[in-house]
Amino acid sequence: MAEILRTEKLTKHFGGVMAVSGVNLVVNRGDIHAVIGPNGAGKSTLFNLITNYFEPSAGRVLFKGQDITGRPAHAICRMGLARSFQLTNIYPKLTVFESVQMSLLSIEGLAGSLFGSTGKLLQEDTENVLEMVGLIEQRDLIGNLLSHGDKKRLELAITLGNRPEMLLMDEPTAGMAPDETWEIVDLVNKLRLEENLTILFTEHDMDVVFEMADRVSVLHQGLVICDAVPEEVQKDEMVRECYLGSAWPVTS
Amino acid sequence: MRRKNILIAAVALILLSLGLMLEQFWLKVATEALIMMLLAISFSLLYGHTGLLSFGQGAYFGVGAYGFALAFTRLHLDFPLCLLVGVVSAGLWAAATGYLCVRLAGIYFAIMTVVVAQSTFFIIFQWYSLTGGDNGIQGLVPPDVISGTRGYYYFALAIVSAAFYAYYRLINSPFGLSLRCIRENMIRAKFVGIDEHKHRLKVFILSGLFAGLAGVLFAPFTRSVVPQMADWISSGKAVFMGILGGASYLLGPLVGAAAWVFLDAFVSGFTVHWPLIIGILVFVIVFFMPGGLMGLVHSYRVRAKARKRGSSGLLSDGTET
Numbered sequence: 001m002a003e004i005l006r007t008e009k010l011t012k013h014f015g016g017v018m019a020v021s022g023v024n025l026v027v028n029r030g031d032i033h034a035v036i037g038p039n040g041a042g043k044s045t046l047f048n049l050i051t052n053y054f055e056p057s058a059g060r061v062l063f064k065g066q067d068i069t070g071r072p073a074h075a076i077c078r079m080g081l082a083r084s085f086q087l088t089n090i091y092p093k094l095t096v097f098e099s100v101q102m103s104l105l106s107i108e109g110l111a112g113s114l115f116g117s118t119g120k121l122l123q124e125d126t127e128n129v130l131e132m133v134g135l136i137e138q139r140d141l142i143g144n145l146l147s148h149g150d151k152k153r154l155e156l157a158i159t160l161g162n163r164p165e166m167l168l169m170d171e172p173t174a175g176m177a178p179d180e181t182w183e184i185v186d187l188v189n190k191l192r193l194e195e196n197l198t199i200l201f202t203e204h205d206m207d208v209v210f211e212m213a214d215r216v217s218v219l220h221q222g223l224v225i226c227d228a229v230p231e232e233v234q235k236d237e238m239v240r241e242c243y244l245g246s247a248w249p250v251t252s
Numbered sequence: 253m254r255r256k257n258i259l260i261a262a263v264a265l266i267l268l269s270l271g272l273m274l275e276q277f278w279l280k281v282a283t284e285a286l287i288m289m290l291l292a293i294s295f296s297l298l299y300g301h302t303g304l305l306s307f308g309q310g311a312y313f314g315v316g317a318y319g320f321a322l323a324f325t326r327l328h329l330d331f332p333l334c335l336l337v338g339v340v341s342a343g344l345w346a347a348a349t350g351y352l353c354v355r356l357a358g359i360y361f362a363i364m365t366v367v368v369a370q371s372t373f374f375i376i377f378q379w380y381s382l383t384g385g386d387n388g389i390q391g392l393v394p395p396d397v398i399s400g401t402r403g404y405y406y407f408a409l410a411i412v413s414a415a416f417y418a419y420y421r422l423i424n425s426p427f428g429l430s431l432r433c434i435r436e437n438m439i440r441a442k443f444v445g446i447d448e449h450k451h452r453l454k455v456f457i458l459s460g461l462f463a464g465l466a467g468v469l470f471a472p473f474t475r476s477v478v479p480q481m482a483d484w485i486s487s488g489k490a491v492f493m494g495i496l497g498g499a500s501y502l503l504g505p506l507v508g509a510a511a512w513v514f515l516d517a518f519v520s521g522f523t524v525h526w527p528l529i530i531g532i533l534v535f536v537i538v539f540f541m542p543g544g545l546m547g548l549v550h551s552y553r554v555r556a557k558a559r560k561r562g563s564s565g566l567l568s569d570g571t572e573t
Contacts, residue, residue, distance in 0.1 A: 053439075
């Protein structure tokens with residue numbers, strides 16, 4: 001399997017605190033790859049370093065073989081690496097349709113265009129994305145009026161509008177009701193199959209992680225302490241001690 | 253859609269017939285209102301659509317006016333060419349100063365625009381050999397056809413209508429949507445591939461052009477330019493007009509500028525305490541109608557629509573375009 005993303009000795013310290021220290025991570029194309037770990041392990045920071053939301057203190061990020069360390073966020077996005085945020089990040093006063101249309105316009109290189117009217121531009125593509133995430137009924141609602149679960153879906157739709165090759169999702173099901181959670185899991189699985197997306201995500205719900213992931217990396221105090229297929233991660237002594245707890249069933 | 257066309261036709265008819273009906277004084281007031289709409293648009297593009305609070309649009313208003321005046325009196329160019337020189341100089345000045353401003357965000361951006369505007373004012377004020385300092389420049393008489401009050405009203409109406417159409421197209425373009433995304437959530441916008449620096453600089457220049465065009469039209473209207481056109485009161489006027497009308501609405505700046513100029517003319521007819529009235533007005537708007545006059549209209553329409561549907565379900569809020 002070919003790799004799509006690689007981090008080399010990626011490091012970030014905030015003052016004296018080592019948030020991420022020397023992380024080497026390889027994500028293979030087409031995989032659903034989970035990053036798990038206790039609170040404060042550095043999961044979100046790792047995501048923020050990969051997408052250059054924070055500048056790394058040291059190390060490199062390679063996406064599709066190119067060094068993207070320190071490239072502006074918008075340029076990384078245009079290369080096909082999109083992300084969602086832990087705290088839902090949408091446009092509160094734009095309609096669902098506009099929010100997704102923007103991503104499509106952006107990736108088509110039309111974000112700065114002064115010509116044409118947004119009313120109908122890329123309407124079909126936008127509706128396709130909304131159809132995919134199940135928000136077509138709400139297309140004319142403004143983002144703020146959506147339920148929490150639908151806001152999460154909208155943010156997913158916003159990232160999908162960028163037609164990414166790889167998607168970074170920081171806790172895609174955080175705060176969702178159980179049935180909503182499984183809808184998202186199904187959706188993500190479908191996306192992988194239909195759109196051939198590579199997905200890197202963090203998650204606290206271990207049922208979701210072990211259901212979805214092809215590969216799991218465990219982060220603890222800024223270090224990768226385990227990187228393997230889910231079955232092995234569950235058996236790993238150190239992981240059990242640091243994170244899962246000894247009560248976690250060995251067989252899944 | 254058809255109702256909209258009828259409305260546009262009605263407004264056009266009213267504006268055209270005003271030129272024949274109004275007496276001199278009110279016709280001048282109407283002309284000033286038209287010109288000030290452009291200054292209000294300039295502020296609204298930045299604040300209402302992009303979320304950038306500029307307290308310095310007066311600078312580009314002044315530069316536009318002086319660009320015109322200098323081309324007219326020093327270079328003796330044709331009138332239309334002088335207009336062009338004024339607008340272009342405002343655009344260039346906006347590009348140079350905007351480059352500094354858009355690197356900053358929030359309150360720092362606002363402060364930077366004040367710094368730039370005050371610097372612009374002092375450059376105009378002190379550069380005696382070029383600008384005539386506090387004497388200003390006089391004798392800016394437009395060509396015969398439009399030198400009368402009525403002629404100039406129609407001239408301003410034509411230019412402002414064209415500029416308004418450009419503004420309408422601008423906020424409905426993909427670029428306009430990008431601006432609203434930046435306003436709504438800059439981080440999200442960045443992470444869908446929008447180069448926010450580039451976009452902010454572009455809108456800064458465009459809004460400088462609108463302010464410049466206002467200045468260019470104002471100079472021959474009063475037959476003179478003075479440094480005060482670029483001072484902080486001038487910038488403040490742009491802010492007040494924008495807020496009064498509702499800066500994020502298509503018609504906000506037009507309504508705001510018209511209300512402002514007519515109120516000014518009306519109130520100063522019987523009291524010298526016009527600034528006091530302004531103070532109270534601003535107070536009322538900020539506290540009771542943050543969406544401005546168009547915000548009131550909009551929320552009324554949303555409520556009427558909801559009542560019609562027999563529910564309280566809000567359909568759409570935000571920008572009325």
